[in-house]
Amino acid sequence: MPLGRGRSRVSALERGEVEGAPAEAASGPTARPQTERILLRGIFEIGRGSCDVVLSERALSWRPILPERPAGDSKCELKCKEEFIELKDIFSVKLKRRCFVKQQGNGTLLGITLFICLKKEQNKLKDSTLDLINLSEDHCDIWFRQLEKILAGFPNRPKSLKIFLNPQSHKKEAVHIYHEKVEPLLKLAGVSTDVTITEYEGHAVSLLKECELQGFDGVVCVGGDGSASEVAHALLLRAQKSAGVEADHVLCPVRAQLPLGLIPAGSTNVLAHSLYGIPHVVTATLHIIMGHLQPVDVCTFSTCGKLLRFGFSAMFGFGGRTLALAEKYRWMSPNQRRDFAVIKALTTLKPEDCTISFLPLNNSQDELQRQGSPKSGCSDHWQTLQGQFLNVSIMAIPCLCSVAPRGLAPNTRLNNGSMALIIARNTTRPEFIKHLKRYASVKNQFSFPFVETYTVEEVKVCPKTKTSGYSESEEVGPHESASETSLPWNIDGDLMEVASEVHVRLHPGLISLYGGSLEEMNDCNVTCNCL
Numbered sequence: 186m187p188l189g190r191g192r193s194r195v196s197a198l199e200r201g202e203v204e205g206a207p208a209e210a211a212s213g214p215t216a217r218p219q220t221e222r223i224l225l226r227g228i229f230e231i232g233r234g235s236c237d238v239v240l241s242e243r244a245l246s247w248r249p250i251l252p253e254r255p256a257g258d259s260k261c262e263l264k265c266k267e268e269f270i271e272l273k274d275i276f277s278v279k280l281k282r283r284c285f286v287k288q289q290g291n292g293t294l295l296g297i298t299l300f301i302c303l304k305k306e307q308n309k310l311k312d313s314t315l316d317l318i319n320l321s322e323d324h325c326d327i328w329f330r331q332l333e334k335i336l337a338g339f340p341n342r343p344k345s346l347k348i349f350l351n352p353q354s355h356k357k358e359a360v361h362i363y364h365e366k367v368e369p370l371l372k373l374a375g376v377s378t379d380v381t382i383t384e385y386e387g388h389a390v391s392l393l394k395e396c397e398l399q400g401f402d403g404v405v406c407v408g409g410d411g412s413a414s415e416v417a418h419a420l421l422l423r424a425q426k427s428a429g430v431e432a433d434h435v436l437c438p439v440r441a442q443l444p445l446g447l448i449p450a451g452s453t454n455v456l457a458h459s460l461y462g463i464p465h466v467v468t469a470t471l472h473i474i475m476g477h478l479q480p481v482d483v484c485t486f487s488t489c490g491k492l493l494r495f496g497f498s499a500m501f502g503f504g505g506r507t508l509a510l511a512e513k514y515r516w517m518s519p520n521q522r523r524d525f526a527v528i529k530a531l532t533t534l535k536p537e538d539c540t541i542s543f544l545p546l547n548n549s550q551d552e553l554q555r556q557g558s559p560k561s562g563c564s565d566h567w568q569t570l571q572g573q574f575l576n577v578s579i580m581a582i583p584c585l586c587s588v589a590p591r592g593l594a595p596n597t598r599l600n601n602g603s604m605a606l607i608i609a610r611n612t613t614r615p616e617f618i619k620h621l622k623r624y625a626s627v628k629n630q631f632s633f634p635f636v637e638t639y640t641v642e643e644v645k646v647c648p649k650t651k652t653s654g655y656s657e658s659e660e661v662g663p664h665e666s667a668s669e670t671s672l673p674w675n676i677d678g679d680l681m682e683v684a685s686e687v688h689v690r691l692h693p694g695l696i697s698l699y700g701g702s703l704e705e706m707n708d709c710n711v712t713c714n715c716l
């Protein structure tokens with residue numbers, strides 16, 4: 186750790202209550218500034234010894250008080266090392282009291298307990314405590330009030346949350362996960378909650394159309410990708426309605442008014458995994474409590490000029506067919522269903538005949554825009570690919586998941602203002618399987634002659650229908666039912682059957698999610714091999 190001489194960060198936490206070191210406070214290893222104004226100074230027992238404790242504007246630091254020793258005693262110097270935590274890593278403060286069973290009143294004061302967010306390995310966050318022991322009511326009261334005042338001053342930390350919980354997610358454990366792991370931490374942090382248990386698919390959308398959101402600082406979804414993207418979609422629809430924007434034909438959508446937090450409780454948790462670097466419930470909860478906000482790019486998916494939905498990623502071809510098959514076998518367990526669908530889709534592998542047009546993200550084009558040329562006039566920047574494609578992925582976020590720990594689109598970021606367009610042209614089944622297997626390994630999954638990747642801001646995928654060739658913005662014919670002509674799209678894990686061209690546009694930072702950026706994260710360990 187790059188710390189100043191004789192100063193170390195939160196080692197008392199490592200020694201004390203936290204099992205399984207190493208740990209460091211969530212904001213990372215920065216040195217404590219020396220020029221801060223001191224707010225309070227006093228004596229507390231920390232660990233097993235008395236300490237001189239200083240509360241300054243950004244940190245709480247302490248140094249053991251030791252009896253005087255001859256100068257140059259190196260052991261003594263070592264013991265006198267100052268330790269500190271940054272105040273932004275503290276999420277709650279409580280008075281610590283000893284209460285006996287059936288005791289009336291408050292019990293005997295022991296001191297103050299600070300609740301701290303610690304950063305562990307593999308992007309995990311963990312809650313921990315630091316006890317400042319002092320039996321004086323007056324002394325503790327002054328410190329307690331000052332610390333409470335400081336904690337109330339972090340603007341992004343939510344005080345009240347609207348929570349949507351899908352009881353059917355994954356193995357129907359979302360309710361249990363919420364009550365066991367999420368609710369206690371929210372209570373500890375003093376966050377009030379209003380929980381709605383969804384009753385059917387689309388319930389969150391209809392509730393979010395009408396429900397009162399005034400007084401809430403954020404919305405949280407407890408579930409998998411289907412639920413999470415449904416709530417994100419609903420929040421964005423609501424924002425358009427509030428701003429008087431016609432959502433069906435939205436070109437420049439307005440931002441969601443409230444941030445969204447995701448508690449991973451589904452069978453796939455790609456969104457939460459991409460956001461937190463790990464699909465870990467306590468990590469997700471602590472990001473929400475600490476008010477870590479991350480603007481995230483969102484796509485609009487439209488067909489025939491009408492909005493299908495807001496979303497973060499889509500797959501067409503193999504990815505769409507696999508989901509369509511998995512949905513048919515809902516009675517199987519989520520993992521069985523997924524593996525079975527992958528194998529079935531591989532045995533019936535077939536390419537889609539389509540035209541893909543895309544607008545590459547282009548700096549020179551950005552320059553043109555800055556100089557005043559309208560982007561819509563630059564039609565010659567569009568590029569077109571025509572042919573047979575096994576899979577088309579369009580991803581605004583990296584899409585980390587257990588089968589692709591570095592992400593399905595490892596080169597994109599949550600808010601880099603671009604989407605990854607990844608195309609697998611027609612090839613033999615063994616070659617395509619090799620490409621899929623690479624997602625789980627450290628080798629480059631894109632280094633195949635049939636795979637192409639582009640960084641884009643807009644994409645149109647126009648499938649060729651049996652009856653009428655390429656079906657750009659075409660309504661379904663009189664003798665065709667939508668299901669006969671439509672093709673399956675996987676949009677954020679939700680199945681959408683679309684018959685015509687799908688137009689995908691990127692909207693940078695359209696929603697704020699509680700989480701961290703991938704740059705701050707690390708350790709995307711490659712551990713699995715699904716095929």
Ligand SMILES: Nc1ncnc2c1ncn2[C@@H]1O[C@H](COP(=O)(O)OP(=O)(O)OP(=O)(O)O)[C@@H](O)[C@H]1O
Pocket residue numbers: 351352353354355356383384385386387388407408409410411412413415450451452453454455519678679
């Ligand atoms: N009470 C409910 N009964 C049935 N479906 C529901 C209910 N509440 C929500 N849903 C819908 O269930 C779908 C899937 O839920 P969710 O994503 O939470 O879990 P999952 O299927 O286990 O995970 P994933 O989508 O990540 O594979 C969502 O589209 C959501 O709209």
